[in-house]
Amino acid sequence: MNNIFENDQINPAIRQGLKKINFVKPTEVQEKVIPVLMAHKNAVVQAVTGSGKTHAFLIPVMNEIDENLKYPQAILTTPSRELAQQLYQVARQLRDAAGLNITIAHLAGGSDRERQVDKISAHKPQIVVATPGRLHDFVEKKILPLDYVKNFVIDEADMTLDLGFLSEIDFVAQRLPQNCVLTAFSATIPVKLANFLRKYMAKPETIIIDNPTVISPTIKNDLLDIGSKSRKKILYQLLTMGQPYLALIFANTKQTVDELTEFLINQGLKVAKIHGGITERERKRTMREVEAGQYQYVVATDLAARGIDIEGVSLVINYEIPRELEFVIHRIGRTGRNGMSGHAITLIREEEMNQILKLEKMGIHFDFVEIKDNSLIPRTHYHNRKLRKSTSQGLDNKVRGMVKKAQKKRKPGYKKKIKRAIQQDRAQKNKIEQRSKIRKAKRQRKNRRDSQT
Incomplete structure (x- = not known):
């Protein structure tokens, strides 16, 4: 061409x-x-x-x-x-x-x-x-x-x-x-x-424009399960482990950004913050100072992921998963730009694993890591274990019991019986859900008609 x-x-x-x-x-x-x-x-x-x-x-x-x-x-x-x-x-x-x-x-x-x-x-x-x-x-x-x-x-x-x-x-x-x-x-x-x-x-x-990798291959994209540990303390540990050139930390709300900024400043770090609650003049001044290299750490809401282009970001930390999952792509994309290498770390607890499964379906690949001897090392991905656990979630007690018994030796045809029971159970739940949606839609139409008369 x-x-x-x-x-x-x-x-x-x-x-x-x-x-x-x-x-x-x-x-x-x-x-x-x-x-x-x-x-x-x-x-x-x-x-x-x-x-x-x-x-x-x-x-x-x-x-x-x-x-x-x-x-x-x-x-x-x-x-x-x-x-x-x-x-x-x-x-x-x-x-x-x-x-x-x-x-x-x-x-x-x-x-x-x-x-x-x-x-x-x-x-x-x-x-x-x-x-x-x-x-x-x-x-x-x-x-x-x-x-x-x-x-x-x-x-x-x-x-x-x-x-x-x-x-x-x-x-x-x-x-x-x-x-x-x-x-x-x-x-x-x-x-x-x-x-x-x-x-x-x-x-x-x-x-x-197809983007099969979603996340640039120049970015090391890690997932860190923090368990019951303090999210703030883990964040501080990550920021001080490798001394990034410029770290960008994302939180979901202005309040959380304010709290994190105060916490990190109290730990002795020089931190800038960017969110919709600060004045335009203050935001411009902060951006000039960041670009001049006066800050090594910036805490921001998603406004920065889509609205501000900060050069030289070597580390992105998702302090929490955004409500709109696609924002993860924009957050992580702040690092590893123009062919440079970058590093992104997403903090989660085990109960947030369903969100990670959704992100993986969107084409985002994560490497599981853990902190050991003040450095990040690979760990076993418990993705399969979560999938096995989720198989029986949402089933009735009777069906769940049949699933548990399936691990023992049974007569021929027993597994098919279990499969049919699970399918029937799910079909019944789908019927109930659909009926509920139809009733809700009828109520909404009736309320609109009543408000117009």
């Missing part, structure tokens, strides 16, 4: 700009997406972080900009301020390398709104990088005209859904010109998101 970066349909200035920033060989997502967007087709792209998706849409978007038309021609939306800032900087880098006379605006919460209004009123940007909330605000107040928009990109679409921003995107999408090309990039495509996208895209090109 010919190198898409050398395609004659791409502005020669952009082709030269790509060489200047060392973009020589396109990634798979760039090879597949760029021709589709250049053909003005709507697209839904499933690709993970680090696959090169940003330039997959930036190149065709910039290629379409008419430098003489001083109106917004492309809107790129992403769900967090940090992601918007990153995307803005990457867009400016490509523009400057190509020497294009294109105006790019950055619209996000946490920045001076009135200053942004004055800038846009004086000089309409040709590319807008925005968070959904600020974009909705500027469109609703008619500060940002949409008449000439040719491309509308929803980056990190699943995160946009998770954070509850689809209504803001919906508001803007309804007001776009009919010939506007819509593109959504997402690590996963949940049903609710797929339904939303179908509303605006008739038969879009669906591009799925």
Whole structure:
């Protein structure tokens, strides 16, 4: 296949700009997406972080900009301020390398709104990088005209859904010109998101970039059963065992991040924290200090997994498993980047093993380890034992008793009898569950009708 970066349909200035920033060989997502967007087709792209998706849409978007038309021609939306800032900087880098006379605006919460209004009123940007909330605000107040928009990109679409921003995107999408090309990039495509996208895209090109390993082969991905030991003390031991260059610790809530930060500081470690509860100014200051190497340890919520790109992370610790299991992929993917080696450790207790089984079904491979002599060593994986235990879970006492007796010698046909009994038991439970769902749905419909009358 010919190198898409050398395609004659791409502005020669952009082709030269790509060489200047060392973009020589396109990634798979760039090879597949760029021709589709250049053909003005709507697209839904499933690709993970680090696959090169940003330039997959930036190149065709910039290629379409008419430098003489001083109106917004492309809107790129992403769900967090940090992601918007990153995307803005990457867009400016490509523009400057190509020497294009294109105006790019950055619209996000946490920045001076009135200053942004004055800038846009004086000089309409040709590319807008925005968070959904600020974009909705500027469109609703008619500060940002949409008449000439040719491309509308929803980056990190699943995160946009998770954070509850689809209504803001919906508001803007309804007001776009009919010939506007819509593109959504997402690590996963949940049903609710797929339904939303179908509303605006008739038969879009669906591009799925396979990622069979899920976790980069450069990452050593360990699972540590802490048993009844203190989770905090195990965390401290892990952080001080190997002296990582930069360790990123993930917790599920702002409160836990605050508690862990205080605990580790009290142990004598210099720790930074990042979560949605700290001010924008404090967060930017913290990021600058982390990038300057002033911190060796950062404790964060999942905002950092999807919204902040911290370079040089050599160790990721999942202090607890996230509620949304797919976030484990994004957390672990913060290390082992750009071909560098990385290390990830997930802390669990035995009762959380079912969550690990689900993650393994998603394609995530873990190596079981234990701490011995202040180092991590391999241990026996008790995955099979858990599966054996789960075989009899949820069965009635009568059936469970038959399973236990099956280990003894029995007459021919006894095992088949057990199998039939288990199947009948499960079928009965499924019937009861289905009836319960039907009754619940009927009650909900009745309640909606009652509320409307």
